[in-house]
Amino acid sequence: MPYEMIATLMFSSMMLMLLTGQRVFGAIGFIAVVAALLLWGDRGGYDIGFAAAMKLMKWYPLLTLPMFIFMGYVLSESKIADDLYRMFHVWMGGLRGGLAIGTIGLMVLISAMNGLSVAGMAIGATIALPELLKRGYDKRMVTGVIQAGSSLGILVPPSVVLVLYAMIARQPVGQLWLAGIVPGLMMAAMFIAYIAIRCRLNPALGPVLSDADRAMPRAEKLRLLRAGLLPLIIFAVMMVPFVNGWTSLVESSAIGALAAFAAAVLKGRMTREVFENSVRNTLGITCMFMWIILAALAFGAVFDGLGAVKAIESLFTERLNLNPWMILILMQLSFILMGTFLDDTAMLVIVAPLYVPLVGALGFDLIWYGILYTITTQIAYMTPPFGYNLFLMRAMAPPEISLRDIYASITPFVLVMALALALVMSFPELATWLPNYVYGK
Secondary structure: OOHEEEEEOOHHHHHHHHEEEEOOHHHHHHHHHHHHHHHHHHHHHHHHHHHHHHHOOOOHHHHHHHHHHHHHHHHHHOOOOHHHHHHHHHHOOOOOOOOHHHHHHOOOOOOOOHOOOOOOOOHHHHHHHHHHHHHOHHHHHHHHHHHHHHHHOOOOOHHHHHHHHHHHOOOOOOHHHHHHHHHHHHHHHHHHHHHHHHHHHHHOOOOOOHHHHHHHOHHHHHHHHHHHHHHHHHHHHHHHHHHHHOOOOOHHOOOOOOOOHHHHOOOOOHHHHHHHHHHHHHHHHHHHHHHHHHHHHHHHHHHHHOHHHHHHHEEEEEEEEEOHHHHHHHHHHHHHHHHHOOOOHHHHHHHHHHHHHHHHHOOOOOOHHHHHHHHHHHHHOOOOOOOOOOOOOHHHHOOOOOHHHHHHHHHHHHHHHHHHHHHHOOOHHHHHHHHHHHHHH
């Protein structure tokens, strides 16, 4: 059987298993193991899986994963993250759309604490959304704000998705995180600019808070400011030594986890329940990602052995005669299509064995492509009819917000994100400048 046919059969079998509701790592790992055994027999098939497991165990930067997840859950479970929104509420309520703008700021900081979009969505939907609706904000606009803001969790460091990409693409995690900073902040600024313009043109969308709501002694405002800035201080304590080369990435992640734990203890919020919930959630998510990475490595090893990547490269460049940029655009469109029914990790694991080597063979920077993939995933998260974030919001939103409202809310933010993607594609320096500067010292 031709290798191209084997590769097609592997992909179709994997997609069929995923459609039956199987777990991502189980479907991918099962297909990889069965294919390896059928192609190379008992000895060769077992070796591929064993080699993938050993590669995973030896990948030192993987230690950052539980550290950052633990840091995020400590800050969330101890309610330190809640102080952020109270700070934005008091200090930005006097602006048109100020609470919506503050919610974007909240999402950026939550992203810097956790690295998962689900965490930002949960905090935004439970803390920010009720407050925004109670104060007369347009329900469609604020629903879009929370969905768009939460998507920053997979782009702003410490992004867990970029850790997964780094493992599969064999790229430095630190460079990928630094590459995500400028595009992530740029996208947040674009969201804020859109909200400010919309609320200026139509003040009813984001009314200014009343004097009674904003009446508070200056000392209390300053206290809230200090409390709200605590997560930002923790992030600075963690990242500044790393950016300056004083600590390694793993050491910085440990500093962040310890700083979050110490902050919760000093504020008297580190209860037994908070600690148990944080550890249990950290263990669950870390194990899930390790299984996914292991399955992806085994699947990729089979593809390397088949030579499928070279066959697909030949198909695009020689038979179809497409130029590299056209191939890249087709890849991004395929991500958006898959995002209608898969989450980000599943998308990456399914196509990484093909796309990542192909991108390198076409002469593109893999660090830059990691950011393109992440932004495209953010767009896919919110693309109807089955975008991942759309249904998360429906599950968490109050009854007065319908699925139709959620669909309508996201259109302008998807357009803003598409513009951001076009800017990063047109000007790769937006993603590559900071890692080149830091690692070029």
